[in-house]
Amino acid sequence: MKSFGKLVAGLLTACVIAPASASAENVNIVLNWVPTADHMPYFYAKQAGWYEKEGLTVNIESGRGSGAVAQKVGAGFSEFGIADMATVLLAKGQGADSVALMTVYTNSPQGFYWLKSKGIKGPEDFPKHSIGNPPADASRVMWPMFAEAVKIDPASVKFVNISPQAKVASLKSGAIDITSDFYNEHDMKLREFGEDLGFVAWRDLGINPYGNSVIVNADYLKKNPELVRKFTQVTQKAFEACVKDKNPCLDALLSQVSGLDRSNQENQWNRIQELMRDKTTTEVGLGAFDDARMKRDYDMVEKYFDLEKPFDFKTAYSNDYLDLSIKMPK
Numbered sequence: 001m002k003s004f005g006k007l008v009a010g011l012l013t014a015c016v017i018a019p020a021s022a023s024a025e026n027v028n029i030v031l032n033w034v035p036t037a038d039h040m041p042y043f044y045a046k047q048a049g050w051y052e053k054e055g056l057t058v059n060i061e062s063g064r065g066s067g068a069v070a071q072k073v074g075a076g077f078s079e080f081g082i083a084d085m086a087t088v089l090l091a092k093g094q095g096a097d098s099v100a101l102m103t104v105y106t107n108s109p110q111g112f113y114w115l116k117s118k119g120i121k122g123p124e125d126f127p128k129h130s131i132g133n134p135p136a137d138a139s140r141v142m143w144p145m146f147a148e149a150v151k152i153d154p155a156s157v158k159f160v161n162i163s164p165q166a167k168v169a170s171l172k173s174g175a176i177d178i179t180s181d182f183y184n185e186h187d188m189k190l191r192e193f194g195e196d197l198g199f200v201a202w203r204d205l206g207i208n209p210y211g212n213s214v215i216v217n218a219d220y221l222k223k224n225p226e227l228v229r230k231f232t233q234v235t236q237k238a239f240e241a242c243v244k245d246k247n248p249c250l251d252a253l254l255s256q257v258s259g260l261d262r263s264n265q266e267n268q269w270n271r272i273q274e275l276m277r278d279k280t281t282t283e284v285g286l287g288a289f290d291d292a293r294m295k296r297d298y299d300m301v302e303k304y305f306d307l308e309k310p311f312d313f314k315t316a317y318s319n320d321y322l323d324l325s326i327k328m329p330k
Contacts, residue, residue, distance in 0.1 A: 037268035041238035084138035085210035093307035102287035105211025127156035132176030139180035285324035
């Protein structure tokens with residue numbers, strides 16, 4: 001991963017600034033990738049006027065990977081963002097100062113996909129094959145940890161740079177042998193490849209760090225704690241609403257984002273709800289972090305990656321801005 005300092009200049013040109021408004025605070029949330037079902041609560045809350053009601057004009061910006069998001073938010077070029085939590089911890093150790101407010105994927109969505117016809121039965125067969133994903137993809141950042149867990153040499157594979165939209169096509173054409181992807185798009189790949197599809201979920205191998213989480217720039221949080229609380233709780237309320245009834249949320253997403261297939265997004269949302277559910281989110285609060293799990297995640301990042309500036313792991317997240325009366329259904 002590039003250092004924090006080297007990314008700042010590039011992020012200046014990518015920053016999206018919402019139009020000025022005298023009556024509301026303009027804030028930006030940069031997504032981890034292009035909008036899909038896991039982002040529909042933000043679009044739903046925006047369309048329903050829930051953010052505006054709390055004095056927030058929210059701009060939703062497409063992203064280019066968790067690594068880029070963590071750096072951008074940490075540098076203050078976006079107030080809020082969505083990024084894989086391990087990547088956030090790594091970026092924080094490089095000086096990108098952000099705080100996680102809410103976990104979306106309390107179970108890791110990370111997985112690898114391949115075609116069995118390539119002679120690959122499982123991760124033990126990955127060596128001498130190519131893995132296609134974007135350079136900032138969280139699974140590439142965390143690859144050394146995965147490689148050690150499955151007992152293969154991390155240098156034994158070749159990484160190929162492809163866009164998120166090209167993963168299935170590249171796998172199908174043979175341009176790559178393996179790709180990483182989130183579990184929420186599992187059904188689409190099953191339809192495309194059928195019995196030839198090979199898959200392993202990281203969580204099934206005992207690798208289950210927190211996944212995508214809502215983060216905020218630490219300095220912005222210090223200066224605007226009540227606005228951050230309002231943003232967090234509106235977002236949490238929107239996720240709760242989408243869990244109860246996905247259809248209005250799908251309508252909101254599809255009305256604001258072109259090129260999405262409704263049935264595919266519905267399948268994704270069903271998978272996403274599996275990733276959102278654990279003992280903490282069902283008993284403490286939807287989106288809540290568990291201290292012991294966060295300590296394990298921090299220790300994992302410290303072990304496998306170069307934390308330039310070690311820090312107190314408790315400064316990387318907070319449940320204080322959540323409405324703990326909102327629970328994820330069991």
